[in-house]
Amino acid sequence: MVAVQSRLDRLVRPTFGRHLLFALGAAVVLLLLSSQIGAYDDYNLTAVAIFAVAAAGLNLLTGLNGQLSLGHGALMAIGAYTASLLLKDHHQFPVIVVLLAAVLSTGVIGIGFGYAAARLRGPYLAGATLTLAVAIPQVATRYKSIFGGESGLTVAPSSPPDWLGADFPPERWLAWIAFAAAIVTMVLLANLLRGAPGRAFKAVRDNEAAAALAGINVARTQVLAFVVSAACAGLAGALLAYWTGVTAPAGFTLALSLQLITAIVIGGLGSLAGAVWGSLVLVFVPLLTSGMASRLSLPSSVADNLPLAIYGCILVIAMLVAPHGIQGALRRILAYGRARWGNTPGGGQKGVVDWDDPAPDT
């Protein structure tokens, strides 16, 4: 469904209204779905929505603007700690306030780091964001009195409003919050990308010098991409705080950043829909492996690490054989179908050559 949508995007001139319509449709489907499934599945779908928010933001930065960030796990930590500090001591701030505060704090930090990042390229940027990913959790460990040290901060859950009834499952309520956040994020990002900023992001990614000649402020574009991306990470972090109920340094390791990268690589670099695919994989691979591990009664050291090993393999193999991810593979299959069975004479050959760099020298 999502793939079809993104194909349509290329054909029809996009409008805000159409995105809104799509969002409404998604909301209805998710609402119905969440009411039909049990609390456990709601819980897992919530995780999909959370990862989708973070992965969509990362994909905007990496896939569309060409800036690789290994530090999005750390940015999620900033969002999560913002939320947790607000919810410490059982303050009952409304969810919307907590989420917006997380977006704001991460966005502001994103401005600072975005300015630095805009001056860095390739391996320098990757290395700097890697350092960020490793450093931030250790700050939380160091300032124990504020951030709770290794054991972290506990988060008061958001209880469903009274009009939903007394026995409304809190998992479903959190799922609704996460769905709403994900849909709003996707609509806003989609509109941003269809407009001038989106074109600027891609222009800067493809050729900075040419973009500058075309009158695009390269540095400002890169900072904007970083700030938007960081804000998404912050939102996802705050949602994650609600989801896990505790915010601790161990939850925001480098592995989290790398999982987000896995998600966008699986889904396809540069595609919002791809972020959803990738997040589905991130949530359901561990479910599958833990099921398998308990059937085979594997030791916990194996069971716990199997998903990460799989992601690592996926990243390596994807870069070796399918650098465009699931979304790219779908696009290829569609294009192959058109080329093979389409009615343009001679189109087949051309289509086949076009998807991949023909690389005559190899």
Added chain:
Amino acid sequence: MLEVIDLTVAYGPVVALHAVSLTVPDGSMTAVLGANGAGKTTLVRTISGLTRPRGGSVRLDGRDITRLAPEEIARLGVAHVPQGQGVLAELTVDENLRLGGLWRRDPKGQRGALAEAYDLFPPLANRRHVAAFSLSGGERQMLSLGRALVARARVLLLDEPSLGLARLVLVQIMARLRTLVTERGLTVLLIEQNAKSALSVADEGIVLHLGKVVARGRAQQLLGEERLRHAYLGF
């Protein structure tokens, strides 16, 4: 003897060489002429293995070398001196020269060859321990040629050696080259845009135009053909 048989090369949909054939006998020099984009550089790159052909073959003394890697072709005694960028700028002159023949694993023979190269190109001897990026265009060209000699190459593929060279230096280098061909039996394929100077030292000439051979013959004979000169060679 270097033979190119029906060589066809394409970059995606663009055909750069179309069924090109040529033969360079031992101890002779063939000039390949033509304008920019005629396919000259593609021809030498394909012979030395850097570019894979779509069809046809390259033979060295009867052996098919079409599918060999560039380093293996070099180890058969084929030295490709690429356009302009042939020297390793970060290394010294001496290191560049030594690199030419390292694969022979014959230190004694190499020392002799090195001394010979310095004899042949005295400006290099003075700058032995200088990084190659500080050399002039002419000195770089000498270095590339000298390196091919240190490698004791039997076949030399020269891609536009005249590029950026002063006329006098070019004449000197061409004269040296001619001597090596006659005295040592060196086989040379000379790619040139400067048709006149190339034909004046070569034995045979071939004119490429848009990837096809449009004329071939004795060098002296091509020099005399009015029509050809106007249409393709521009002098």
Added chain:
Amino acid sequence: MSRFFVLTLNGVTQGAIYAAMALALVMIWRATKVINFAQGAMAMFTTYLAVFAIEHGTPYWVGFLVALVSGLLLGAIVERVIVRPVESAPALNVVILTLGLLLFLEALAPMAFGGQIRSFPPAFSIVGLRLGTSQVPFSPFDLFTLGSVVAVMLLLLVLFQKTDLGLRMRASAFNPEVSRLLGIRVGRMLTLGWALASLVGALAGVLIAPSLLLYPTFMDDVLVFGFTGAVLGGLDSAVGAVVGGLLMGFALTYVGGYFGSDLETVGALVILIAVLMVRPSGLFSVQRVRQV
């Protein structure tokens, strides 16, 4: 004895290890224009292999050799099997590839060797040496650490500057295409380059393990410090990497000593950003920063 003096002595040892990590990164960067973000994870894995050997009753020295030799092999295998096919792919893809390797190795280690945190035995006493009547905070093991890093670096220097093999490796790094035209089997040189770099990384791992605990991510920090050191040195310069690594050793032991060891990575972040903002091509580099 002043705190500053103690920290400075610690800084030398730490710096030697970071210098080794920085050098490993720079060797690979120069040969293949790839930052091997899996360098730390590879060193972690070879250190696990060493501890595995030691736990099975072999002397320290066998474990030490196991780390170095497996480092050599692992580097060669990684280059041959997964880096070679993406030689001409965009830089982003190659970076993601090394990240995938990092993730895989950090998951594989606990699967293969068990999830418990381990300690790693030092080869020599870690009690400070005696000079006359006073004890200096510099142990025989510190001396061994420093000595082995210096020895490996000298060996590499001789290899690259004085031997034909080193000349071929340098040529392959500078210009692979021209090198191939000179009959150099560039592929083998790249494999060898990765193998040697990975050996240097493995050395860093096996030397720092006794002062840290052994767990799958224990080299992440060292990778970050090594990377910062390499950037300080300009990423393109082996000497710069060594100097940069040493500087990081000093800087971070001061940060750790005066502000708490949890802030060492923050210190590295600050140094890295500051250097990149002021001199993006590193403190010692004469070259302009590459646009990737």
